[in-house]
Amino acid sequence: MASNVKELNEYWTDIYFHLHYPHTEKISHQVIRILQLVEKKEEIGVNEVATYLHISHNTASEHVKRMVEKNLLIKERGLLDERKVLLHLTKVGKDVLHRNTSLDEEKLEQVMNQLADKEKEIIEQAFKILSERAKTCL
Amino acid sequence: MASNVKELNEYWTDIYFHLHYPHTEKISHQVIRILQLVEKKEEIGVNEVATYLHISHNTASEHVKRMVEKNLLIKERGLLDERKVLLHLTKVGKDVLHRNTSLDEEKLEQVMNQLADKEKEIIEQAFKILSERAKTCL
DNA sequence: CGATTATATCGTACTATACGATAATATAGA
Protein backbone atom coordinates (compact mmCIF):
# COMPACT_ATOMS: atom_id res chain seq x y z
CA MET A 1 0.00 0.00 0.00
CA ALA A 2 2.88 2.38 0.71
CA SER A 3 4.20 1.96 -2.82
CA ASN A 4 0.74 2.85 -4.01
CA VAL A 5 0.93 6.21 -2.30
CA LYS A 6 4.37 6.84 -3.75
CA GLU A 7 3.01 6.06 -7.19
CA LEU A 8 0.18 8.54 -6.70
CA ASN A 9 2.69 11.18 -5.69
CA GLU A 10 4.69 10.57 -8.82
CA TYR A 11 1.56 11.09 -10.90
CA TRP A 12 0.73 14.16 -8.81
CA THR A 13 4.08 15.86 -9.35
CA ASP A 14 4.14 14.91 -13.02
CA ILE A 15 0.75 16.50 -13.53
CA TYR A 16 1.81 19.72 -11.87
CA PHE A 17 5.14 19.85 -13.66
CA HIS A 18 3.60 19.55 -17.09
CA LEU A 19 0.45 21.59 -16.56
CA HIS A 20 1.50 24.48 -14.31
CA TYR A 21 1.57 28.07 -15.49
CA PRO A 22 4.96 29.41 -16.62
CA HIS A 23 7.13 30.78 -13.81
CA THR A 24 7.17 34.42 -14.78
CA GLU A 25 6.30 35.96 -11.46
CA LYS A 26 8.75 37.07 -8.81
CA ILE A 27 6.75 35.94 -5.87
CA SER A 28 8.07 34.51 -2.64
CA HIS A 29 7.29 31.20 -1.10
CA GLN A 30 5.81 32.49 2.14
CA VAL A 31 3.52 34.85 0.26
CA ILE A 32 2.04 31.96 -1.70
CA ARG A 33 1.60 29.86 1.41
CA ILE A 34 -0.27 32.73 3.07
CA LEU A 35 -2.46 33.22 0.02
CA GLN A 36 -3.29 29.51 0.05
CA LEU A 37 -4.19 29.64 3.72
CA VAL A 38 -6.40 32.71 3.39
CA GLU A 39 -8.20 31.29 0.37
CA LYS A 40 -9.05 27.97 1.96
CA LYS A 41 -9.86 29.05 5.50
CA GLU A 42 -12.42 31.44 6.86
CA GLU A 43 -11.66 33.67 9.83
CA ILE A 44 -7.93 33.84 9.37
CA GLY A 45 -5.94 36.21 11.52
CA VAL A 46 -2.27 36.99 12.04
CA ASN A 47 -1.82 34.36 14.71
CA GLU A 48 -3.18 31.60 12.54
CA VAL A 49 -0.74 32.65 9.82
CA ALA A 50 2.12 32.48 12.31
CA THR A 51 1.11 29.02 13.50
CA TYR A 52 0.60 27.69 9.98
CA LEU A 53 4.03 28.83 8.81
CA HIS A 54 5.82 28.10 12.08
CA ILE A 55 7.02 31.69 12.36
CA SER A 56 6.64 34.28 15.10
CA HIS A 57 3.59 36.50 15.26
CA ASN A 58 5.55 39.66 14.55
CA THR A 59 6.99 38.20 11.38
CA ALA A 60 3.53 37.08 10.35
CA SER A 61 2.22 40.56 11.01
CA GLU A 62 4.86 42.02 8.73
CA HIS A 63 4.08 39.55 5.96
CA VAL A 64 0.46 40.56 6.16
CA LYS A 65 1.34 44.25 6.16
CA ARG A 66 3.47 43.92 3.05
CA MET A 67 0.84 41.83 1.31
CA VAL A 68 -1.78 44.48 2.03
CA GLU A 69 0.57 47.13 0.63
CA LYS A 70 0.92 45.04 -2.52
CA ASN A 71 -2.83 44.71 -2.76
CA LEU A 72 -2.82 40.94 -2.31
CA LEU A 73 -4.84 40.95 0.90
CA ILE A 74 -7.51 43.01 2.59
CA LYS A 75 -7.48 43.45 6.32
CA GLU A 76 -10.64 43.82 8.31
CA ARG A 77 -11.11 43.93 12.06
CA GLY A 78 -13.26 41.27 13.72
CA LEU A 79 -16.80 42.40 14.44
CA LEU A 80 -17.15 40.59 17.73
CA ASP A 81 -13.55 40.88 18.85
CA GLU A 82 -11.80 43.92 17.46
CA ARG A 83 -8.39 42.62 18.41
CA LYS A 84 -8.69 40.03 15.70
CA VAL A 85 -7.92 40.63 12.08
CA LEU A 86 -9.87 38.97 9.30
CA LEU A 87 -7.94 38.47 6.10
CA HIS A 88 -9.40 38.19 2.61
CA LEU A 89 -7.93 37.87 -0.84
CA THR A 90 -8.16 40.73 -3.31
CA LYS A 91 -8.73 40.06 -7.00
CA VAL A 92 -5.00 40.46 -7.53
CA GLY A 93 -4.29 38.04 -4.68
CA LYS A 94 -6.62 35.46 -6.19
CA ASP A 95 -4.96 35.82 -9.58
CA VAL A 96 -1.45 35.50 -8.21
CA LEU A 97 -2.46 32.47 -6.17
CA HIS A 98 -4.10 30.89 -9.18
CA ARG A 99 -1.09 31.32 -11.43
CA ASN A 100 1.17 29.82 -8.79
CA THR A 101 -0.77 26.85 -7.48
CA SER A 102 -3.43 25.83 -10.00
CA LEU A 103 -3.08 24.00 -13.25
CA ASP A 104 -2.95 26.07 -16.42
CA GLU A 105 -6.54 26.13 -17.59
CA GLU A 106 -5.63 26.15 -21.26
CA LYS A 107 -3.28 23.22 -20.96
CA LEU A 108 -5.66 21.29 -18.75
CA GLU A 109 -8.54 21.83 -21.12
CA GLN A 110 -6.40 20.77 -24.04
CA VAL A 111 -5.50 17.56 -22.24
CA MET A 112 -9.07 16.90 -21.11
CA ASN A 113 -10.36 17.36 -24.63
CA GLN A 114 -8.14 14.57 -25.86
CA LEU A 115 -9.78 12.12 -23.50
CA ALA A 116 -12.72 9.83 -24.01
CA ASP A 117 -15.89 10.72 -22.11
CA LYS A 118 -15.39 7.85 -19.74
CA GLU A 119 -11.86 8.96 -18.92
CA LYS A 120 -13.01 12.51 -18.27
CA GLU A 121 -15.62 11.19 -15.93
CA ILE A 122 -13.10 9.09 -14.04
CA ILE A 123 -10.86 12.11 -13.52
CA GLU A 124 -13.66 14.33 -12.35
CA GLN A 125 -14.93 11.71 -9.96
CA ALA A 126 -11.46 10.93 -8.64
CA PHE A 127 -10.59 14.55 -7.92
CA LYS A 128 -13.94 15.13 -6.32
CA ILE A 129 -13.69 12.10 -4.06
CA LEU A 130 -10.14 12.82 -3.01
CA SER A 131 -10.75 16.50 -2.29
CA GLU A 132 -13.82 15.73 -0.22
CA ARG A 133 -12.09 13.07 1.82
CA ALA A 134 -8.98 15.20 2.22
CA LYS A 135 -11.07 17.86 3.94
CA THR A 136 -12.03 15.43 6.66
CA CYS A 137 -8.40 14.52 7.32
CA LEU A 138 -7.33 15.55 10.85
CA MET B 1 -16.23 22.86 -20.47
CA ALA B 2 -14.32 25.81 -19.03
CA SER B 3 -16.24 25.58 -15.78
CA ASN B 4 -15.25 21.94 -15.69
CA VAL B 5 -11.59 22.88 -15.67
CA LYS B 6 -12.16 25.44 -12.93
CA GLU B 7 -13.88 22.79 -10.88
CA LEU B 8 -10.94 20.43 -11.32
CA ASN B 9 -8.61 23.19 -10.17
CA GLU B 10 -10.66 23.72 -7.07
CA TYR B 11 -10.40 20.03 -6.27
CA TRP B 12 -6.69 20.16 -7.06
CA THR B 13 -5.92 23.03 -4.70
CA ASP B 14 -8.16 21.58 -1.99
CA ILE B 15 -6.29 18.30 -2.16
CA TYR B 16 -2.94 19.99 -1.84
CA PHE B 17 -4.06 22.30 0.92
CA HIS B 18 -5.32 19.49 3.10
CA LEU B 19 -2.71 16.85 2.33
CA HIS B 20 0.56 18.75 2.00
CA TYR B 21 3.40 18.37 4.48
CA PRO B 22 3.63 21.03 7.21
CA HIS B 23 5.53 24.17 6.23
CA THR B 24 8.49 23.84 8.53
CA GLU B 25 11.27 24.43 6.07
CA LYS B 26 12.84 27.75 5.21
CA ILE B 27 13.24 27.13 1.55
CA SER B 28 12.89 29.63 -1.26
CA HIS B 29 10.56 29.51 -4.19
CA GLN B 30 13.20 29.49 -6.90
CA VAL B 31 15.05 26.65 -5.21
CA ILE B 32 11.96 24.48 -5.29
CA ARG B 33 11.26 25.31 -8.90
CA ILE B 34 14.80 24.30 -9.82
CA LEU B 35 14.51 21.06 -7.86
CA GLN B 36 11.27 20.29 -9.71
CA LEU B 37 12.89 20.94 -13.06
CA VAL B 38 15.95 18.83 -12.35
CA GLU B 39 13.85 15.95 -11.06
CA LYS B 40 11.56 15.78 -14.06
CA LYS B 41 13.99 16.46 -16.88
CA GLU B 42 17.10 14.70 -17.98
CA GLU B 43 20.11 16.61 -19.25
CA ILE B 44 19.44 19.84 -17.46
CA GLY B 45 22.07 22.56 -17.58
CA VAL B 46 22.34 26.12 -16.36
CA ASN B 47 20.84 27.61 -19.50
CA GLU B 48 17.73 25.46 -19.27
CA VAL B 49 17.29 26.58 -15.68
CA ALA B 50 17.55 30.22 -16.77
CA THR B 51 15.00 29.73 -19.55
CA TYR B 52 12.58 27.84 -17.34
CA LEU B 53 12.60 30.53 -14.63
CA HIS B 54 12.83 33.49 -17.00
CA ILE B 55 16.02 34.72 -15.35
CA SER B 56 19.45 35.51 -16.72
CA HIS B 57 22.05 32.80 -17.09
CA ASN B 58 24.36 34.32 -14.50
CA THR B 59 21.60 34.34 -11.89
CA ALA B 60 20.79 30.75 -12.75
CA SER B 61 24.44 29.85 -12.39
CA GLU B 62 24.49 31.35 -8.91
CA HIS B 63 21.34 29.51 -7.88
CA VAL B 64 22.97 26.28 -8.96
CA LYS B 65 26.19 27.12 -7.15
CA ARG B 66 24.38 27.80 -3.87
CA MET B 67 22.28 24.68 -4.25
CA VAL B 68 25.41 22.59 -4.74
CA GLU B 69 26.93 24.19 -1.63
CA LYS B 70 23.81 23.23 0.30
CA ASN B 71 24.06 19.70 -1.00
CA LEU B 72 20.77 19.86 -2.91
CA LEU B 73 22.31 19.32 -6.35
CA ILE B 74 25.26 17.58 -7.91
CA LYS B 75 27.02 19.13 -10.84
CA GLU B 76 28.64 17.03 -13.50
CA ARG B 77 30.20 18.09 -16.77
CA GLY B 78 28.78 16.77 -20.02
CA LEU B 79 30.64 13.80 -21.40
CA LEU B 80 30.26 14.77 -25.04
CA ASP B 81 30.37 18.51 -24.58
CA GLU B 82 32.35 19.60 -21.56
CA ARG B 83 30.93 23.11 -21.66
CA LYS B 84 27.61 21.74 -20.55
CA VAL B 85 26.68 21.01 -16.99
CA LEU B 86 24.45 18.11 -16.03
CA LEU B 87 22.49 18.56 -12.85
CA HIS B 88 21.20 15.83 -10.57
CA LEU B 89 19.38 15.77 -7.27
CA THR B 90 21.13 14.58 -4.14
CA LYS B 91 19.27 12.54 -1.53
CA VAL B 92 18.80 15.75 0.45
CA GLY B 93 17.52 17.53 -2.66
CA LYS B 94 15.00 14.76 -3.30
CA ASP B 95 13.80 14.89 0.30
CA VAL B 96 13.40 18.66 0.31
CA LEU B 97 11.55 18.54 -3.00
CA HIS B 98 9.28 15.79 -1.73
CA ARG B 99 8.34 17.64 1.44
CA ASN B 100 7.54 20.77 -0.55
CA THR B 101 5.63 19.48 -3.57
CA SER B 102 4.27 16.02 -2.86
CA LEU B 103 1.33 15.00 -0.74
CA ASP B 104 2.04 13.86 2.80
CA GLU B 105 2.29 10.11 2.49
CA GLU B 106 0.80 9.44 5.90
CA LYS B 107 -2.17 11.66 5.32
CA LEU B 108 -2.71 10.36 1.81
CA GLU B 109 -2.56 6.77 2.96
CA GLN B 110 -4.99 7.55 5.75
CA VAL B 111 -7.43 9.05 3.26
CA MET B 112 -6.98 6.25 0.76
CA ASN B 113 -7.62 3.64 3.42
CA GLN B 114 -11.02 5.12 4.11
CA LEU B 115 -12.08 4.54 0.54
CA ALA B 116 -13.84 1.62 -1.05
CA ASP B 117 -11.75 -0.49 -3.41
CA LYS B 118 -13.58 0.89 -6.38
CA GLU B 119 -12.91 4.48 -5.34
CA LYS B 120 -9.23 3.73 -4.85
CA GLU B 121 -9.12 2.28 -8.31
CA ILE B 122 -10.78 5.33 -9.83
CA ILE B 123 -8.24 7.63 -8.20
CA GLU B 124 -5.27 5.57 -9.31
CA GLN B 125 -6.58 5.37 -12.85
CA ALA B 126 -7.43 9.04 -13.00
CA PHE B 127 -4.01 10.18 -11.81
CA LYS B 128 -2.31 7.77 -14.15
CA ILE B 129 -4.30 8.88 -17.17
CA LEU B 130 -3.88 12.57 -16.45
CA SER B 131 -0.15 12.35 -15.79
CA GLU B 132 0.45 10.37 -18.96
CA ARG B 133 -1.54 12.76 -21.12
CA ALA B 134 0.00 15.79 -19.43
CA LYS B 135 3.42 14.61 -20.56
CA THR B 136 2.37 14.81 -24.18
CA CYS B 137 1.11 18.39 -23.77
CA LEU B 138 3.04 20.84 -25.96
C1' DC C 1 42.74 30.91 -35.18
C1' DG C 2 38.45 33.42 -34.55
C1' DA C 3 33.55 32.96 -33.51
C1' DT C 4 30.25 30.85 -30.82
C1' DT C 5 28.40 28.47 -26.86
C1' DA C 6 28.04 27.35 -21.95
C1' DT C 7 29.11 28.47 -17.62
C1' DA C 8 31.31 31.16 -13.76
C1' DT C 9 32.59 35.17 -11.06
C1' DC C 10 32.60 39.96 -9.40
C1' DG C 11 30.42 44.06 -7.97
C1' DT C 12 26.30 45.99 -6.74
C1' DA C 13 21.59 46.69 -5.37
C1' DC C 14 17.43 45.62 -3.56
C1' DT C 15 14.03 42.56 -1.46
C1' DA C 16 12.66 38.88 1.62
C1' DT C 17 12.78 36.66 5.93
C1' DA C 18 13.02 36.48 10.68
C1' DC C 19 13.10 37.59 15.53
C1' DG C 20 13.61 40.06 20.07
C1' DA C 21 11.98 43.95 22.32
C1' DT C 22 8.50 46.95 22.89
C1' DA C 23 4.04 49.12 22.24
C1' DA C 24 -0.85 49.72 21.36
C1' DT C 25 -5.39 48.19 21.77
C1' DA C 26 -9.34 45.20 23.00
C1' DT C 27 -11.34 41.84 25.89
C1' DA C 28 -12.02 39.15 30.14
C1' DG C 29 -11.90 38.34 34.91
C1' DA C 30 -11.24 39.64 39.90
Added chain:
DNA sequence: TCTATATTATCGTATAGTACGATATAATCG
Protein backbone atom coordinates in the same frame (compact mmCIF):
# COMPACT_ATOMS: atom_id res chain seq x y z
C1' DT D 1 -12.24 49.75 37.81
C1' DC D 2 -7.99 47.67 37.70
C1' DT D 3 -5.30 44.11 36.10
C1' DA D 4 -4.22 40.21 33.33
C1' DT D 5 -4.46 38.29 28.91
C1' DA D 6 -4.90 38.18 23.94
C1' DT D 7 -4.11 40.04 19.38
C1' DT D 8 -1.81 42.69 16.45
C1' DA D 9 1.69 46.34 15.18
C1' DT D 10 6.19 48.59 14.98
C1' DC D 11 11.21 49.27 15.51
C1' DG D 12 15.86 47.85 15.20
C1' DT D 13 18.79 44.61 13.47
C1' DA D 14 20.70 40.77 11.03
C1' DT D 15 21.05 37.45 7.48
C1' DA D 16 19.77 35.29 3.24
C1' DG D 17 17.65 35.40 -1.28
C1' DT D 18 17.24 37.41 -5.85
C1' DA D 19 18.81 39.55 -9.80
C1' DC D 20 21.60 41.62 -13.38
C1' DG D 21 25.41 43.95 -16.03
C1' DA D 22 30.02 43.39 -16.99
C1' DT D 23 33.59 40.48 -17.47
C1' DA D 24 36.12 36.11 -17.60
C1' DT D 25 37.02 31.25 -18.60
C1' DA D 26 36.80 27.25 -21.16
C1' DA D 27 35.17 24.06 -24.79
C1' DT D 28 33.56 23.45 -29.38
C1' DC D 29 32.85 24.60 -34.17
C1' DG D 30 34.04 26.22 -38.70
